[in-house]
Amino acid sequence: MTVKACGAHSADQPLVAMTIDRRAPGPQDVQIEIAYCGVCHSDLHTVRSEWPGTLYPCVPGHEIVGTVSAVGNDVAGFKVGDVVGVGCLVGSCGQCSACGDGLEQYCERGMVGTYNGPTNDAPGHTLGGYSQRIVVDQGFVLHIRHPQQQLAAVAPLLCAGITTYSPLRHWNVGPGKKVGIVGIGGLGHMGIKLARAMGAQVVAFTTTESKRDEAHRLGADAVVVSRDAGQMKAQQGSFDFILDTVAAPHVLDAFTALLKRDGTLCLVGAPATPHPSPSVMGLIFGRKAIAGSLIGGIAETQEMLDFCAEHGIVADIEMIRAQDIDAAYERMLHSDVKYRFVIDCATM
Template identity: 50%
Template sequence: MVDSCQTCETCKNDREQYCPSTAFTYGSLDRDGSRTYGGYSKTIVLTEKFVLSIPESLDLAAAAPLLCAGITTYSPLRRWGVRPGWKVGVVGLGGLGHMALKLAKAMGANVTLFSRSQEKDEDAKRLGADHFLISSDPEQMEAVVGQFDLIIDTVPYNHDVNPYVTALVPEGSVVLVGYFGPLEPTVNSAPLVLRSQNLAGSLIGGIKETQEMLDFCGQHGIASDIEVINAQDLHYAYERVRKGDVKYRFVIDITTL
């Protein structure tokens, strides 16, 4: 985000991401009528309040994705109060998932990655997972019914969320951060009601919380796993993103523009 109205209720409560006038870094109409171009810009003009301080201990390139994948996963982990002893599940190991693993682990949780690919097991454990589960294996899913305090679901396309609800403890929550659209197969309200559970969503975080996340990452030495590319390799990188072949974020070196 580069600007918001600063006067509405959500802005006053440090939740600029919901302000109807927020100018996002990319693709928004800015206050002066220009269009924002995010990382493709040569210069960015933003309201002072939206400037963030990157801890000196972090590599600048590896810190860049924290402003999206970092805050998107940090915010729900904090909002639901993850603490030592909690069992946290992370669904999907991509840009969001790999940050969720690192952050949940740093908050002291016992962390499990749910994935469809056995080949992600090793990386998941390197990134902080204590356990690894194949989400398409009914036996493995059956074995964890009623276990998780919180599940962060990072999958960016439609999928069945019901097995994740079933994997929650009473009063537990599944938080969707990757997919916006109709949920098919349909959500069954029975476990939600009978065990007082939540199916929730979460959108990035406000500026204050984003700074808090950066400071937390600085203290814990957490940044994103990245591949730095030159601007001219963008199309090649885009094809690799489409194939899911990136561990775990591309960062464009804009000095090569």
């Protein structure tokens, strides 16, 4: 069946309205009428071929919230009318050790991305949530339990939310832990909210004094301007965990110096060029670690959504029409959004 979508035919062309095909639901499939789709910086990178391997036509979007309109005969746990979500992946091998551990994002044969991933459906690669409808295997569909009025702001949880929740959970962030969040943007603002809800002492790091009040509003207990050497020195050796959300190269030594013995600096921002090489001595003398984390598995993403529903956590968003996506991309490049754009898919 054909549905309306918004996508690009090449890296140097704007996103345009297009018609795409969606498969009829198979026995294991859930068909979803998309209400809202968040706009992630990964969408921009992929559409403009700033990351290698983009396949065209490219329909981005992996922060999807909608309503079930049909289910396959073998589907259990979802029914027509359910409010559901789809995040960054729609398939994995299901057989490797990562999949067996519920970590489908680390599938050893390669996860299937919600867009630009391999599929038997035309045109041979997955097409994402900038569209009216999507059909997804039930194993990659998530229940949304937030109230109706929050659904648009739930959409970014499917990427920004789980990207920050997963490392916070993995490194046991909670009461008695001092946690730093570097960067106050689409990822960082979620990291502050989540770490605060987990009961940690939360310190936000920003390059500009002007974001101090905003960081406190989001839930930070304290704010440090990272360009101020005095403020940084005052925090030295005091953090159990620091989550670095910045997607631009920067000196990591400034943050590893703030870790306690056995502390971890976890990177979730993906810069286009490498960070400067960190000082090994700074890690050795303190048994400190620099780590990375990629989204989360399906079970953990459901856990995150339920945690956010319980604590009333959603993203700070600005709603846009489908026709305004290119303008939104340009604003994203200038960090001109607080903190995530969300497409009203009724405007397709």
